[in-house]
């Protein structure tokens with residue numbers, strides 16, 4: 424009888440695990456961010472949750488448990504400054520923080536003032552159990568968690584980074600953790616180490632003295648009327664800012680480094696990759712199956728259009744590709760004339776399925792984190808041609824891990840690339856290292872998707888997971904640096920000095936007085 428009860432209990436538990444209402448926001452109008460947002464949503468929907476998704480790229484036939492909040496009118500918020508030609512001619516400084524902050528603020532403001540988002544936020548009857556939002560250089564959207572009075576989770580699309588860990592715990596130590604935009608990974612040279620420190624100090628100063636104020640104002644302007652409507656008062660910005668329950672990181676130790684992380688930072692890198700492999704279209708399958716010497720897959724991602732490539736580089740690439748015996752699969756947005764017989768151009772590429780094919784022997788990429796993750800997932804060596812953002816740091820890291828080589832984006836790209844292709848394919852250690860790292864990547868207690876769902880549910884079930892939060896958040900800087908102790912010691916020292924001096928003076932004066940008396 425007891426056994427029967429137990430079985431029924433197990434059955435009920437399994438089939439009626441609770442469904443939560445989750446709001447997910449990935450407003451950045453860029454393909455790679457969309458892929459990461461779609462991944463989060465896909466896993467949550469599959470786990471039976473009711474998901475509302477703020478996205479600039481709504482899908483056509485969403486499942487019934489997915490409601491999409493369309494912000495596609497904001498897709499043009501990113502100006503087209505990031506193109507290959509401009510980078511090559513050094514016209515844009517893609518690391519310029521002022522320009523960058525203006526762009527990300529425009530995206531954040533645009534999202535919050537979007538009619539569809541406003542409609543959602545203004546509905547006084549709407550509730551959510553959890554808010555999941557991408558971290559992308561602004562933090563104003565945390566007011567949404569205040570509106571629904573629910574816990575929230577950051578999704579970090581990059582390797583662990585001090586700008587985001589500081590929100591739940593501590594800065595990462597600049598002597599052995601990379602700033603994503605500086606382009607180097609540990610071990611650092613003296614110069615690099617100093618650069619890491621100054622960058623952290625400078626960015627902190629910019630945040631404290633400049634951007635925080637602007638963001639706090641936006642937060643107040645946008646969210647106090649919404650809370651007033653619900654009969655509540657908006658909590659202070661800083662209280663909400665340091666109140667995240669969790670960070671879900673698109674990172675994994677096989678790709679990055681063994682970074683010391685707080686308990687509420689969960690690395691689930693690779694969750695965007697589909698668990699079930701999609702099959703290749705028949706023509707591509709034939710091509711890969713029949714490639715006698717193997718296939719080199721070449722793609723510069725979705726933001727950098729190869730069509731912006733200067734003609735001399737294009738023709739140079741075609742020439743050197745033609746001189747190789749391998750089959751080249753080039754993802755390119757336009758058809759090119761005079762293709763050598765071993766070069767094939769495809770405008771759309773099922774990248775994961777291509778990398779999964781055993782005949783794919785090398786991946787030439789810009790080194791975005793999604794592409795490098797996929798290379799490790801499928802165990803393929805890389806040639807990285809970094810162009811902007813975290814790509815330099817990613818590629819530097821891959822090179823140090825021993826499964827990649829770097830080629831600079833320059834007007835001599837074609838020649839440099841040919842030499843590097845020959846080198847990397849001649850030396851079997853690169854492919855072997857890629858396989859080793861792939862093993863480490865896959866050898867986890869659960870799939871990244873399952874882990875993501877588990878931690879999101881854990882936050883709801885434990886009402887914000889306060890037990891995971893770092894006590895470091897509540898220790899002010901002067902206490903962390905023991906400045907109070909230093910002050911105490913200095914005070915003691917001064918006090919002792921004064922007392923000693925007084926004593927010596929006293930003794931001395933008495934002596935003097937005595938001698939004077941004697942002289943008299």
Ligand SMILES: *[C@@H]1O[C@H](CO)[C@@H](O)[C@H](O)[C@H]1NC(C)=O
Pocket residue numbers: 546547548
């Ligand atoms: C909210 O719910 C209440 C009670 O169910 C209802 O009277 C009201 O019309 C709803 N408001 C909106 C904006 O849907």
Ligand SMILES: *[C@@H]1O[C@H](CO)[C@@H](O)[C@H](O)[C@H]1NC(C)=O
Pocket residue numbers: 525528529532640641644645
């Ligand atoms: C964003 O919105 C805030 C307040 O609504 C405003 O003060 C600020 O100027 C806006 N910023 C941009 C870049 O549009």
Ligand SMILES: *[C@@H]1O[C@H](CO)[C@@H](O)[C@H](O)[C@H]1NC(C)=O
Pocket residue numbers: 569573574575658659662663666668886887888
């Ligand atoms: C901080 O988070 C906890 C748990 O999610 C929540 O109960 C509390 O209201 C939040 N505080 C503020 C100021 O938002």
